[in-house]
Amino acid sequence: MAKRIEISGLNAYYGKTRAIEDISMTVEPRSVTAFIGPSGCGKSTLLRTLNRMHEVIPGARVEGKVALDDLNLYGPDIDPVAVRRAIGMVFQRPNPFPTMSIFDNVAAGLKLNGVRGRGKLGEIVERSLRGANLWNEVKDRLNRPGAGLSGGQQQRLCIARAIAVEPQVLLMDEPCSALDPISTLAIEDLIASLKDQYTIVIVTHNMQQAARVSDTTGFFNLAAQGQPGRLVEIDDTNKIFTNPTEKATEDYITGRFG
Amino acid sequence: MSALNQPTLGGVSVGRKVKDRAVQVLVYIAFLLALIPLVSVLWTVISKGAKRFDGTFFTHSLNGIGANDAGGGAYHAIIGTVEQVALASIIAIPIGVLTAVYLVEYGRDSRLAKVVSFFVDVMTGLPSIVAGLFILAFWLLLLGFSFSGFAGSLALSILMMPTVVRAAEEMLKLVPNDLREASYALGVPRWRTICFVVLPTAFTGIITGIMLAIARVMGETAPLLLTVFVTSAINNDPFNGPQMALPLFIFDQAGRPNDVAINRAWAAALTLIVLIMLLNLVARLIARLRKPVSR
């Protein structure tokens, strides 16, 4: 299920402004890759190009290639809707559908793809909620609104919703920045357990989190104020945090700027 | 790479794509359905109104014009509308703005303010004919005055007031509180703060709201029908005797089964629409050009 992502020569634009420039890198299957860097350097933009969410913004466009196991996601015959179904995303602020119950939230993606029947749906919903470490907390109130949970629970609900459709890649855009430390820890443990089945890419502004959670880390930075973001260095997490190659990386890690 | 070796994404089923497309088509059709009557009305009014859009129309009344005669014009109606709307504005604007001032500046949480606000909402939904009925019952039947342009103005002002209150209220609420506090901190008394700091800041928006209210009230026929009645002669005095008004003129002429009257009706309709559109345009231009407090 989990796949490799190869990014080559990727540029993303908002209208005329280039936000990220010439990104090339590989994300290995069944691993966690973290994107770190100062605010505004394009980490989230890059993340959104991976599931073709960037182009939803009016005037935004992408140049370059993103290949999922040799299939170019930006190829001429590819339907962006199909891409988004194959690649799941969890957002910074938990966003369960407020008018739907917990069950319906998790099943939302399944229903879109034609899965029918309360039995079949129930099976997959339970499996996803277990996978997101939420099952025991909500199993008695599956029919209650999704918005009635705590922040950490809502985020795990969104993760369950994302993995219910068995995506090949899971993207996480600062998933813990709106949560308290205990929920954050819970989500980080969850990421460690999801790693076995999914390729995970996580954007985080919290370096310690990147160090705890990821196998590979990519450091992004702006060349100068007003310039597009670039990939400065990408390597094993251990190496990045103990012995980085680029000076800019070392400056960021040690807190000289950020 | 041959097609057989190409990895694929799960696709989007045909059914879903068809539904998506179908909704898109329906939504476009809905918009067209709105455009069709708009274009039809505007086109008909312009093309048929142009026939009598001549000098006679704007300078003559219907005095002395027989039932089947051509010629004649709407001068008396235009005068009537201008005077009636002006009088209505003179009544409605101060009351409306002051009420809004009360609601926003003085009465914020008081019971009276809540009651007033509720009844402003009630007034907004008042059918225009009921406003006419009220003036009929009160001014004409009870107090014994006769049909006049002024009676019509009273009815129109009742229709204008709630609109002016709501528009002014919205604009006053948008004025940031910091402005008021800065003024109070300088020792400026409240009424001066309101008159010389708050109102000028909200001025543009209030003017826009007022102009839109005037544009709406200009086209009202029903209340005038009951209070101003109908006449063919020019009457420059809104306080004495029946006057004509553009919407009444249209209503009256449209009801006659001959072409000359219908043509006059169209020309009057064109005049009315032009006036209303002008007011709308000027209101929006003012709103765009001077924007001290924007939404």
Added chain:
Amino acid sequence: MTSETLGQGGTDALSGRGRKLGTGRLGDRLFGISARGSGILLLLIIAAIAVFLIAKAVPALKADKANFLTSQLWNPDGAEPRFGILQLAFGTLLSSFLALIIATPVAIGIALFIAFYSPRRLASGLGYVVDLLAAVPSVVYGLWGLQFFVPKMAHVANFLHDDFGWIPLFGGDSVGGQSMLTVAVVLAIMILPIISSISREVFLQVPQANVEAAQALGATRWEVIRMAVLPFGRSGMISASMLGLGRALGETIAVAMVLSSSAGISLRLLRPGGNTFAANIANTFGMAGNTGRGALIASGLVLFVITLVVNMAARAIVARRKEFV
């Protein structure tokens, strides 16, 4: 302006001499009184409306020999006044609800179009174009309706009658253009902009986060709307259509001009004739005598109450949802 209050009044207050703060206090009092007075004046006007209308209506109601609520006759100036609002109420409600049924789906479609399907830059311009429909005064709709639309609808009516006459709504003996159906369509055109613009505002308030969540799951544009927008906007859309209904109920002139007023209650939409509260007032006021006027005023009161209830319900729905937004 500030110096007089700071210099004179300020130091006086500080020195505790207790002199009045010059023009400040008096001005405040006067201004406050006039502001409050305006609010109270507004209340008085509404009270006066209710009082005087009821006062004028009661004598006529007393003189009515027929049952005001159930009679279909309208003969208040006859030797024995007999009048009732049944036909008027029926016509008003039928035409308005029909207009609502026609207008609401179209208006929501328009709102969806402008909010989600049209090019971003054109969105506000398109909204303005639809709002132009609201700027056209009812008398012009009446004129257009009478002269242009009615003849066209006569053709449509004939077609519907010939081919679909087996449906009771389209059956009947007389078919014409000045029918309930035509009136309903004209009213629908008139209430389109209000339903559409309120719905549009509601759609634009949908939290972007939910829209993104739906998109990220791999939903088509319609599915995103179905999952994230419509459930959120449900109460707003209901409120919008009720406000449209209120507008249609009170519409006078367009109906008076388009509908050929006649007696009788019928569900045959293609039959020329019918009557509404407002049109009846407009049409018969000119020749009404004392009792006649009283009767018309009574009918006007009933109309007012109906529109009041509808409008209040609409606002209650919106107010309740504003707490959640």
